[in-house]
Amino acid sequence: MKRQHYHVSVVIPTWNGEKLLRKNLPLVLAALPIGTEVIVVDDGSTDGSQKYLKAQVNQARKLKLTFRVLFNHHNRGFIYSCDRGVREATGDLVILLNNDVVPQKGFLSPVLRHFSDSKVFAVTLNEKTWGWARLFWQGGFIQLGDGGQSNEAHVSAWASGGSAVFRKTIWQKLGGFDPVYEPFYWEDVDLGYRAWKLGYKIYWEPKAIVDHRHEATTSKFSHRYVQSIQERNRLLFIWRNINDKALRRQHWWGIMRRSLYHPGYAKIVVMALSRLLSYHHPPKQTDVRNDREIFALFNEK
DSSP states (O other): OOOOOOOEEEEEEESSOHHHHHHHHHHHHHHSOTTOEEEEEEOSOOSSHHHHHHTTHHHHHHTTOEEEEEEOSSOOOHHHHHHHHHHHOOOSEEEEEOTTEEEOTTTTHHHHGGGGSTTEEEEEEEOSSOOSEEEEEETTEEEEEEOOOOSSOEEOSOOOTTEEEEEHHHHHHHTSSOGGGTTSSSHHHHHHHHHHHTTOEEEEEEEEEEEEOOOOGGGGSOHHHHHHHHHHHHHHHHHHHOOOHHHHHHHHHHHHHHHHHOTTHHHHHHHHHHHHHHSOOOOOOOOSSOHHHHHHHTOOO
């Protein structure tokens, strides 16, 4: 099979991440192939990030990389920054990297082979502590799980928003990350699910190794706030994606049970309803796979 040539862009969103950028960005640049476009989206940082990033242009040139910095005038959040970076990227393939993720040299070579299949939307990288992503339905709610490590590539329910390679044309067709999930969490799961529904594919590649140092922006928020956003966005995911009537009935019974036994859960439901009514639902596209078919892909016995 003739190997295709791809122009690759890397998008790194950051907010008040000067310390992480100083520690990780030189390693990221050193791991990239010559000719790669690097776009850092600074989300209204108030530390020394912007000054540091402006000083990296010459270093990138020495490595024969294209380096650009996009500055948001104020803090817009992870989802907006990722979508802006991908929109302005010139690559056929776009790598999303958190500012606490460092790829190993040569990580890209095993990824590119997957994109010879035009139906492949994304390839998620191997963070070593997490394998291919699975999802399943339990108790009226969508559940996420780790499929585990293996020596071979495996289909994955979604591609990580902080360490994965995406085909830009399909990203654009899907509309990228849905802003309803702002500021963070579930946006990549939602994007992956919509891709599978439209007949596209996502893989996890074990040979594409990255070091995720788990010092991301979410650590700057309280645990209680992060947890409430996670649960709110779980509901939004179900309401915007699950069409199977029997599963939806199970879900509403599940909400009633949780609200009865955990009174504080009613607040999460109100948060989700308010959010749902405030955001436009994207136009419905013709699904190729239904909900049960997608669950079966990641739960084969």
